[in-house]
Each structure stands twice: as structure tokens, then as C-alpha cells.
Amino acid sequence: MNNEKILELQNVSYWYNSSKRILDNINLNFCTGKIYAITGASGSGKTTLMSLLGGLDMPREGSILYRGSNINKIGYEKYRKECVSFVFQNYNLINYMTSLENVMLTAKSSPLPFLQEVGISEDEAKRNVLKLSGGQQQRVAIARAIAAETPIILADEPTGNLDEKTSNEIVHLLCEQAHKKSKCVIVVTHSNSIAATADQTYEIIDGAIKSVE
Template sequence: MKTTLTERKSGDPAIALDRVHLELESGAGPVNILRGIDLSIAAGDVVSVVGPSGSGKSSMMMIIAGLERPTSGRVVVSGADLNTMSEDALALFRRDTIGIVFQNFHLIPTMTALENVAIPLEFAGRSDAFDRASDALTAVGLGHRLTHYPGQLSGGEQQRTALARAFAADPPIILADEPTGNLDGDTGRQVIDLMFELSRKRGATLILITHDAALAARCDRTVRLEDGLIRDPSSTPAQTPARSPVTA
């Protein structure tokens, strides 16, 4: 069941990670991706996640979205303990709670912009799926592009379609992984301005992975990852790994 911002208890974080470790197997042996992450993000905050490639940024976002299970530690998102959920329950939770914006858009090429935005709403059983999709596309300035296919849209228009899809169901949490990585500077700034505007207007919590220092500075808070640990400007030096069965 979807938990709205108003239904959540006052003071409860939108996202809480407690000693989260992630270890993945590789041909050379186990690799420690995350090494004891403690993180709390308040509802409605706009947070940038920065750090060098391979520091664990995308892995942390995958865990928040329930797309990757931690090796150890607790993950609570929008009041729900993700560790206790089955894969089916996680899929329903994502559908109702989390909107995701990818760098590569991930639009279905054989569907129009309207159909791309409507399809997750249809899966959710919304009888007004196409009306909501049309409204969402109009909100991002694509009301005149409803019947166009991704191949007929510019890169910026494709990313705005992806934004409309992420926001159409009014999820309380939006996750964006380098959403402007495939766009030129001016188009990227327009997309980011739009993302910030939609997040503020709807009161959504926005977590944004970026390598752009200027963009990170626009957020309420910046979380820096280095070597699978959080280094936050408000709490230096680097976070000390918590004790766990995973070898750091």
C-alpha cells in the first residue's frame, strides 16, 4: 500500500539505511561494494549523491529502490522494511512509492510518449492512466508530443518523457541516476530545473546521483561516497566501517 507524506509519522525519515553492506561475487573473488552505510534522509529533501566512479553510488540507489538486496544491514524506505519483503512485494512497493529516472531514458521504442508514461499506471490498475499520463507530459512541456515515438523525440524530450513517467503516479520518492549524462549542457540544465520544480511542487524526496559539482550545490544536502563509505561534509573524516560479517 502506498504511504503518502502526510500519512507518515512526523519526524520519520523517508529513507533510512542502517549499517548496510553489499558484497558481490566476481571472477577474482568477493568485492565489497558498500562497507557499512548509515544514512537518513528526511521526507521532502533534495539530496545529491557524489563520488568517484566505482564508489558505490548506483549500488546504494539500487538498494534504496529494492532492486538489490544488501548483504547485511537494514533498509527502511517510506516506513517499509525492505528486508522483510518478497520480490513480488518489492515490485508492488516500487510501483506505488518510487519513481526512477535513468541516464539512458529506458523508453519503449515501439510505444508513443503517451503510452510510455501510461504503462506503469496501467499496471497499477489506474482507470485514468492515459489522462494522468497526458497531464504529466503536459506538465513537462510535451503536451504537443503525445503521439510521437522515442525515435521522433530529441534527447531532451526523451528525458522529459522519462521524467513524466517517474512523476505521473505522484510517488513520494524520486531516484535519479545521472539523468543529464546523455544531454548537452543547456538541455541538461532545463531537465534539472524541471525535475527540481516538480519535486518541490509535489513534496517528493529527490535523490540525485551526479558528477556535476554545481548541480550538487543546488541540493539541500550532499552525500559523498568514497570506497563504499559515506563522507558527508557535515561529518568528516570518513565514516568508520561498522562491524559486520562482511570483511572490509
């Protein structure tokens, strides 16, 4: 397993239109070949951290480095396109398209193998995504993230709408991307089972982040 440092937060702080810092002077490293869980109470800053890691927002203070280069210098659009893929709680699929068409939006090669990799059959791949179960739709969303062939996958509450059995299957797929494909997988979650499965769990409390053993 290749554990190369790929993302680094250096003295990162973030606040909204108030004096309270939702993230306060965060220093953190993420490596390839590992799955990370980010936990914390609602409103603690988990999704804010995910937005910063994904280049969807900029830190108020500090820097975020991708393989040693500030993502500000890489360019946020280039970073989002080439370095990170997202998996969301509500799937964010285009609902008038089939699974194949959704994955084709990011795939650099045939989309079907990526769908089959996550357990979507060829017949299911040709269906409109609204005719699939929630678990199947999340599999399609993961296939879309995999197909982009980025080294980082960011998942925001990916099992929040799923039953326990399906949730465990989704977690297994994300773990495989980290451990077998040497991706860096970062999951924001309230799920204790995801936190227990992750290689490293962090908790955000009062703007600070701590390692959870």
C-alpha cells in the same frame, strides 16, 4: 514543505564476489521535500546504492526502511510498484511507442497533463519517442516517473547524455518535484551543477559515505 523521514539505511553493507566492501556499514536518512545528490568516482558504489534504495537488490548486511518498515517485509515487488519511480541516463523508454503510450504505462489518470507539466506539447506527446530529441525523451521519462505518483524518485545520471542548457532544465524539473510536490528525489550524478543545486550532497569514498558541504 513537508520534510518527513521516508527512507533510512541502517548499517547497510554490500559486496560482490570479493572481500572488498563497495558499501561498508552505511547509515543514512532521506526525507520528503528534498533533492539529494549522490556523488563519487566511477566504481565507487553510487549505482549499487541506487539499486538498493530502489529495491532492485538486497543489502548483504543491514536494513533499508521505508517509513519505518523494512522493505524486505513490505515486499520488493510491492515496494518497487508503489513507492519508487526511476529515471535513467538512457531514458529506458519503449521505443516503438509514443510519449503518451510510455507514460500511460504508469499513469493512474490521463497521461497528457504529466507530459505537459514537463514541457511536452500535445503534438509531441503523440509522436514516437524516437522522433524526439534526447532532452525531450528525458522529459518523457520524468513524466512517466511523476505519473506513477510514488513518493520517491530515483534518478541515475539523468543528465549524462544532455547538453548543459537541457541538463539545467531537467534538474529544475526534478527540484520542482521535491520542493513543490514534497517528493524525495535522489540523484546519482557526476555533475557539479546538480550537486550544487541539491539540498544535500553525499560522496561515496572507499565504501563510506560523507556529507558534502
